[in-house]
Amino acid sequence: MTDTSRTETTQTETTQTDSAPSRRDRATEATDATRHGAPVRTHNLVKTFDAAAGNVVPAVDHVDLDLPAGSAVALTGPSGSGKSTLLHLIGAIEKADGGTITVGETEVTALPGGKLAAYRRTVGFVFQRYHLLPALTALDNVLTPVLPLKVDFDKQARARDLLAMVGLAGREHDVPSHLSGGQQQRVAIARALIHDPAVILADEPTGNLDTRTGEEIVDLLLALRAERGTTLLLATHDLTLAARCDTVVRLRDGQVIEVQQVAGDRSTAETLESIERLG
Ligand SMILES: Nc1ncnc2c1ncn2[C@@H]1O[C@H](COP(=O)(O)OP(=O)(O)O)[C@@H](O)[C@H]1O
Numbered sequence: 524m525t526d527t528s529r530t531e532t533t534q535t536e537t538t539q540t541d542s543a544p545s546r547r548d549r550a551t552e553a554t555d556a557t558r559h560g561a562p563v564r565t566h567n568l569v570k571t572f573d574a575a576a577g578n579v580v581p582a583v584d585h586v587d588l589d590l591p592a593g594s595a596v597a598l599t600g601p602s603g604s605g606k607s608t609l610l611h612l613i614g615a616i617e618k619a620d621g622g623t624i625t626v627g628e629t630e631v632t633a634l635p636g637g638k639l640a641a642y643r644r645t646v647g648f649v650f651q652r653y654h655l656l657p658a659l660t661a662l663d664n665v666l667t668p669v670l671p672l673k674v675d676f677d678k679q680a681r682a683r684d685l686l687a688m689v690g691l692a693g694r695e696h697d698v699p700s701h702l703s704g705g706q707q708q709r710v711a712i713a714r715a716l717i718h719d720p721a722v723i724l725a726d727e728p729t730g731n732l733d734t735r736t737g738e739e740i741v742d743l744l745l746a747l748r749a750e751r752g753t754t755l756l757l758a759t760h761d762l763t764l765a766a767r768c769d770t771v772v773r774l775r776d777g778q779v780i781e782v783q784q785v786a787g788d789r790s791t792a793e794t795l796e797s798i799e800r801l802g
């Protein structure tokens with residue numbers, strides 16, 4: 524993304540912020556019917572990769588986590604500390620080498636191959652680079668996960684509602700190149716919600732965005748989890764964004780080195796200070 528489009532991003536999204544109340548109303552309407560999240564637990568979770576020269580890299584090294592349903596959890600740590608691998612394991616994009624993952628009632632690590640696709644539909648992924656299909660409109664991008672499936676809801680209506688919920692009413696027929704980076708990430712978030720997931724896994728979702736747009740995206744993810752009860756796992760380098768979550772899990776070399784509850788009664792500055800002290 525060029526700097527020019529970043530400038531446009533900020534301007535366009537300032538306009539959208541003005542219409543926040545109507546967006547919020549729509550999100551709240553969806554709440555009662557869909558409020559649910561799942562607890563996420565890992566025990567002794569291990570994933571190794573074979574690196575060059577026969578070295579084995581422990582990307583996730585005996586990780587134990589116990590994250591309540593509906594919690595907002597930041598995964599932080601330097602590049603290579605295992606944040607993405609942990610999200611991929613929980614989302615069943617990668618297969619663990621050892622240990623267990625339980626999401627809600629499902630022991631993900633015990634699922635046979637034939638049940639993985641159904642499990643993955645209970646999880647919504649949001650990526651740093653959006654991964655939208657460039658030739659498709661925003662609406663069709665949101666619909667892609669359900670296009671080949673028979674579902675018991677009106678796909679088009681849900682996709683439109685989700686786009687409205689993320690602040691993109693009226694932009695349904697725009698292709699990604701006509702949208703700013705922040706708007707493209709909003710489309711990706713709507714797409715992640717199309718199956719009404721119990722867990723959202725967001726891997727550096729603000730990594731390609733300017734600070735202000737990044738904050739808006741994290742605010743949106745936090746608002747959606749508050750309104751829908753979804754469990755949110757957010758991998759981020761950015762400690763200011765991490766401090767907005769309820770729990771901060773710090774990883775280093777694949778290991779959890781600290782789990783910190785973020786006290787709601789502390790200011791962001793105090794929280795940041797205590798997170799940075801751990802560093
Ligand atoms: N597909 C892969 N093949 C080999 N090594 C990998 C692969 N994915 C991740 N790794 C290694 O695992 C470790 C953790 O990586 P990653 O989970 O991407 O960390 P982070 O997201 O915190 O940057 C790193 O050492 C990385 O090089």
Ligand SMILES: [Mg+2]
Pocket residue numbers: 606607608726727
């Ligand atoms: Mg990563």
